[in-house]
Amino acid sequence: xxxxxxxxxxxxxxxxxxxxxxxxxxxxxxxxxxxxxxxxxxxxxxxxxxxxxxxxxxxxxxxxxxxxxxxxxxxxxxxxxxxxxxxxxxxxxxxxxxxxxxxxxxxxxxxxxxxxxxxxxxxxxxxxxxxxxxxxxxxxxxxxxxxxxxxxxxxxxxxxxxxxxxxxxxxxxxxxxxxxxxxxxxxxxxxxxxxxxxxxxxxxxxxxxxxxxxxxxxxxxxxxxxxxxxxxxxxxxxxxxxxxxxxxxxxxxxxxxxxxxxxxxxxxxxxxxxxxx
Amino acid sequence: xxxxxxxxxxxxxxxxxxxxxxxxxxxxxxxxxxxxxxxxxxxxxxxxxxxxxxxxxxxxxxxxxxxxxxxxxxxxxxxxxxxxxxxxxxxxxxxxxxxxxxxxxxxxxxxxxxxxxxxxxxxxxxxxxxxxxxxxxxxxxxxxxxxxxxxxxxxxxxxxxxxxxxxxxxxxxxxxxxxxxxxxxxxxxxxxxxxxxxxxxxxxxxxxxxxxxxxxxxxxxxxxxxxxxxxxxxxxxxxxxxxxxxxxxxxxxxxxxxxxxxxxxxxxxxxxxxxxx
Numbered sequence: 001x002x003x004x005x006x007x008x009x010x011x012x013x014x015x016x017x018x019x020x021x022x023x024x025x026x027x028x029x030x031x032x033x034x035x036x037x038x039x040x041x042x043x044x045x046x047x048x049x050x051x052x053x054x055x056x057x058x059x060x061x062x063x064x065x066x067x068x069x070x071x072x073x074x075x076x077x078x079x080x081x082x083x084x085x086x087x088x089x090x091x092x093x094x095x096x097x098x099x100x101x102x103x104x105x106x107x108x109x110x111x112x113x114x115x116x117x118x119x120x121x122x123x124x125x126x127x128x129x130x131x132x133x134x135x136x137x138x139x140x141x142x143x144x145x146x147x148x149x150x151x152x153x154x155x156x157x158x159x160x161x162x163x164x165x166x167x168x169x170x171x172x173x174x175x176x177x178x179x180x181x182x183x184x185x186x187x188x189x190x191x192x193x194x195x196x197x198x199x200x201x202x203x204x205x206x207x208x209x210x211x212x213x214x215x216x217x218x219x220x221x222x223x224x225x226x227x228x229x230x231x232x233x234x235x236x237x238x239x240x241x242x243x244x245x246x247x248x249x250x251x252x253x254x255x256x257x258x259x260x261x262x263x264x265x266x267x268x269x270x271x272x273x274x275x276x277x
Numbered sequence: 278x279x280x281x282x283x284x285x286x287x288x289x290x291x292x293x294x295x296x297x298x299x300x301x302x303x304x305x306x307x308x309x310x311x312x313x314x315x316x317x318x319x320x321x322x323x324x325x326x327x328x329x330x331x332x333x334x335x336x337x338x339x340x341x342x343x344x345x346x347x348x349x350x351x352x353x354x355x356x357x358x359x360x361x362x363x364x365x366x367x368x369x370x371x372x373x374x375x376x377x378x379x380x381x382x383x384x385x386x387x388x389x390x391x392x393x394x395x396x397x398x399x400x401x402x403x404x405x406x407x408x409x410x411x412x413x414x415x416x417x418x419x420x421x422x423x424x425x426x427x428x429x430x431x432x433x434x435x436x437x438x439x440x441x442x443x444x445x446x447x448x449x450x451x452x453x454x455x456x457x458x459x460x461x462x463x464x465x466x467x468x469x470x471x472x473x474x475x476x477x478x479x480x481x482x483x484x485x486x487x488x489x490x491x492x493x494x495x496x497x498x499x500x501x502x503x504x505x506x507x508x509x510x511x512x513x514x515x516x517x518x519x520x521x522x523x524x525x526x527x528x529x530x531x532x533x534x535x536x537x538x539x540x541x542x543x544x545x546x547x548x549x550x551x552x553x554x
Contacts, residue, residue, distance in 0.1 A: 017340060023332040030307040031430035035337040035423050055300040058487045060312040062480040063294060064422060065437045068529050069522070071481055076488040083490070107492075112485070113530050115494070116501065116523055124530045130546065130553075131442065131539040132530070134414065138461065141418035145341060146312050149426055153308035160342045165408065176491040184415065203339040204348055208389070210335045211353040213360070214453040215384075217392070224393065245346070246393055252345050253390050253401045253409070262408040266553060269407065276407075276543060276553060 013037055013200065019230045021205035021223070034153045039198045041157025042096040044190030049079075049102050053154065057104070057189075060150035061143035072132070073140035074109040075147075076175055077102060086174055087186060091163030092260065100188035105164065105171070106144045108136035110180040110273070127180060128277045133269070140184045151189050157198075161186030166261050168268045179273035199238055202230050290314055290477065296507045298482035298500070311430045316475045318434025319373040321467030326356075326379050330431065334381070334466075337427035338420035349409070350417035351386040352424075353452055354379060355463075363451055364463060368440030369537065377465035382441065382448070383421045385413035387550070388457040404457060405554045410546070417461045428466050434475075438463030443538050445545045456550035476515055479507050 010028040013036040054077050061075065078084060079102055088097035097103065110127050117124035126132055148158050164171050164186045171183045192198070208223035224246065231245035252258040269276065287305040290313040331354050338352065355361060356379055365374035374380065387404050394401035403409055425435050441448050441463045448460045469475070485500035501523065508522040529535040546553065 014336060017336065023336060024329060025333045025336065026327075026329040027333045027431055029430050031311045032333065032337065032427055034308045035427055036340050038340045038342070040342060050303075052301060052303040054487070055483060056302045056304045056309065058483050059291060059294065059300060059302065060309065062483070062486065063313050063315045065315070065317060065425070065435075067437070067439050068525075069478060070526065070529065071486065074486050074488060074492070076490070076492060078490060080490050112494075112497070113526060115497070116526055117531050119498070120523065120527060122527050122531045124527075125533065126530050126536050126540075129536060129540055129542065131536060131542040134442075134461075134542065135439070137411065137414060138418045141415045142422045145419045145422035146426070148342070149423070150309055150312055153306050154304055158342075160344070162344050162412070165411075176493075178492065178494075181492065184411075201346060206332060206335050206339070209339065209348065209351050210331070211351060213353070213355060213357050215351070215353060215455065215458065216453075217455075220389070220392070221396070246397065248345075249347065249390060249393055250397060250399050250401075252347060253403050254394050254399045256403065259403050259406065259408060263403075263406055263554075265411065266407040277540075 009033060010036070016200035017203055018205060019202060021207070021226060023206050034149060037200065038152060039200045040159045041192045041198050042159050043193040043196035043198070044096060044099045044101070044157065045193050047191040049189065054102070057147040057150050061147040064142040064146040066139045066142070067135045070113065070135065071139070072108065072110055072113060072136040073143055074107045074112070074181070075143070076105040076107065078105060083174065087161065087164065090167040090170060091161060092166070094163065096159060097161060097188055100190040102189040103161065104144070104147065104187040104189065105175060106140045106184050106187065107177065108133065108140050108182045108184050110136055111178040114180055128275045130276045133274045133276060137184055144185070144187055148187060155191070156189055157192035159188045161188055163260065165265065168265070169271060172272055182269060182272050182274060202227070202234050286310060293477035294480055295482060296479060298484070298503060300483050311426060314477065315429060316477045317436045318469045318475050319436050320470040320473035320475070321373060321376045321378070321434065322470045324468040326466065331379070334424040334427050338424040341419040341423040343416045343419070344412045347390065347412065348416070349385065349387055349390060349413040350420055351384045351389070351458070352420070353382040353384065355382055360451065364438065364441065367444040367447060368438060369443070371440065373436060374438060374465055377467040379466040380438065381421070381424065381464040381466065382452060383417045383461050383464065384454065385410065385417050385459045385461050387413055388455040391457055405552045407553045410551045410553060414461055421462070421464055425464060432468070433466055434469035436465045438465055440537065442542065445542070446548060449549055459546060459549050459551060479504070479511050
C-alpha cells in the first residue's frame with residue numbers, strides 16, 4: 001500500500017511538472033516528494049510561525065555546502081510589519097509580502113570577511129574581485145534553497161522575492177547593512193491559505209535543459225514548442241491570460257520594462273562595495 | 278521508539294554542526310534529516326549511477342523556484358572519463374573529480390533566451406545587464422542545490438566543484454558552450470566509499486550569521502572566537518593541521534594565491550558573452 005501510494009504521488013508530481021514529456025524515473029522517497037511538490041505560495045493565513053522554526057531553517061541553510069567553508073552569507077529574519085510593508089512597496093506592491101509573517105533576507109556578505117581580516121591587521125585583498133562576489137551570491141543561494149526545502153517539509157509555503165533587487169540601496173539602508181553586504185533576494189514564508197491554493201507550475205522538458213557530455217540544442221526548438229502549448233493550457237487552468245511562455249519571455253527579457261528598474265544593478269553593487277574587479 | 282530515534286538523530290546532527298553553540302530547535306522529519314546530515318564527499322566507490330537517477334536529480338532541480346519562470350540555466354551530465362580527467366587537471370588535480378562516475382556541470386544559460394527571441398525576430402535587449410547574469414547564476418545555484426539534496430536522499434555523495442571556475446573558457450570550449458552560457462560550478466556525484474568516510478563539518482554559530490530585524494554584529498567576535506576553537510578541534514579530529522578557521526580565511530581571502538587564478542573572472546565572463554552592463 002505504501003509503495004502504491006508513493007508511486008502514485010510520484011507520478012502525479014512528475015505529470016504536473018512535465019505533462020506528456022514526463023521523464024522515465026524510478027526513485028522516490030519523502031525528501032524527493034518535498035522537492036518535487038514545490039510550488040510558490042503567494043497567499044498566507046494569519047497563523048504565526050512557531051518557535052524554533054527560524055533556527056531550524058537556518059540550521060538547514062548552514063548545512064548546505066559553502067565554497068572553501070568561507071560562509072560568506074548572512075540572513076536577516078524580518079517579522080516587523082512596517083518593514084514588510086516597505087518590502088512590499090519596493091516590490092511593486094506585491095500583497096503577499098505584507099501578508100507573510102516572516103521574510104528572510106539573504107545577504108551576500110563579504111563584510112564579515114573584511115572584519116575578520118581587520119581584527120588580525122590583514123587586508124583581505126581578494127574581496128573586490130568578481131569571483132568573490134559570485135561566491136557570496138552562490139553560497140547565499142545554496143543556503144536559501146536548503147531553508148526553502150526545510151520550510152516546505154514542515155508544511156510552510158514560500159515565495160522568493162527577487163524584487164528586493166528593484167531597490168538594493170534602499171533595502172541595505174533600511175536593514176542597516178555595512179559595505180560589502182548585498183541583499184540578494186528575500187524569501188517570504190508563512191502557512192499557505194487553503195482557500196487560495198497555488199498549483200505546481202510546469203517546466204521545460206528535460207530534453208531542453210539536460211545535456212549529455214556536451215551542449216546540444218538539437219531537441220530544443222521542438223521542446224520549447226511543446227512547452228509553450230503546455231504552459232498556455234496551465235495559464236488557462238489557473239485563470240491567467242493564455243499568452244504562452246515564449247511571449248512572456250519576450251516581454252520579460254526583450255523589453256526594458258521587464259527589468260523592473262534593475263538596469264541599475266551594476267552601479268548599485270558598486271555603491272554597496274562590490275566593484276566587480 | 279521512532280520519536281526517540283528521531284530526536285537522537287536530530288541532536289547528533291545539530292551537535293556535529295554547532296557543538297555547544299547548538300540552537301534550540303524542535304522540528305524534525307526525513308527531509309530535515311537529509312539536509313542536516315550533509316557532508317561533502319571526496320571518496321567514491323566504483324559502483325555506477327543507476328538508471329533514472331540523472332533524470333530524477335534534474336526533475337528535483339527543475340522543481341526549484343526560478344526567477345519569473347525564465348529557467349535561465351542548463352546542466353550537462355558528464356560521465357566521459359577523459360572529460361572528468363580534464364576537469365580534475367583544471368581543478369588542481371583533485372583526485373575525486375576523476376573518481377566520481379558523474380559530474381553535473383551547471384550552466385548560467387542566457388543563450389537559450391537569445392535563441393527564443395531570435396526565432397521570433399526579437400532582440401532580447403536585457404541580456405547584457407548584470408541583473409540577468411545574476412538571475413542566471415542564482416537560478417542555477419537553486420537548481421543545483423535541489424539536485425544535491427535529491428542525490429543525498431538516495432544515499433549518493435556529492436561535492437561541489439567551484440574549481441571549474443579556475444578555467445572557465447577551457448571548460449566552455451571543451452563542452453561546446455555557445456556564447457552567453459557560463460559554467461558556474463560542477464557537482465561530483467557517486468557512492469561514498471565507506472572505507473574513507475567524511476565528517477559533518479562544523480559551521481559558525483547562528484549568532485554570527487542570523488540577524489533579527491536589522492544587521493547586528495554585537496555577538497560576532499565572540500561567536501567567531503568560539504568557532505575558531507571548535508574548527509581547530511575538528512581539524513585535529515580529521516587529521517588535518519590544526520590551523521584554525523581564521524588563519525585559513527586569511528590565507529584564502531587575504532592572499533592572491535587564495536583565488537587560484539580566478540582573478541581573471543571578470544574578463545573571462547566578458548569573453549563568454551556576459552558584459553555585466
